[in-house]
Amino acid sequence: MVITNINRGTASSPWGLTVTPSGSTVYLTNSGNGTVSVIDTANNTVLRTITVGSGPKGVAIDSSANSGSNNVSVIDTVSNTVVGNPIQVGKSPSGIAVVQ
Numbered sequence: 001m002v003i004t005n006i007n008r009g010t011a012s013s014p015w016g017l018t019v020t021p022s023g024s025t026v027y028l029t030n031s032g033n034g035t036v037s038v039i040d041t042a043n044n045t046v047l048r049t050i051t052v053g054s055g056p057k058g059v060a061i062d063s064s065a066n067s068g069s070n071n072v073s074v075i076d077t078v079s080n081t082v083v084g085n086p087i088q089v090g091k092s093p094s095g096i097a098v099v100q
Helices: none
Strands: 014-019 025-030 035-040 045-051 056-060 063-066 071-076 081-088
Touching (some): 025 056, 035 056
Parallel strands (some): 014 056
Antiparallel strands (some): 014 025, 071 081
């Protein structure tokens, strides 16, 4: 059952998502245009669209795997911006996990 649709503007090809532990924010990778949508779950609106590498697929809190760029972008969840330079990894990363 679809509860609501969220307008993500020009973002295309949604792929992976993660939810913050509080449940207040969703991070959704947009594989088609190299971005991550930051969505406020209280009102189902996009707070920000973050540019990352090409073809982001996997996402976990604080990072995003960019399949087309062969790297991982680290996202600060307070400022919702990319931190530092992408981390180079193997070919076509499509999943990611954060181990604490």
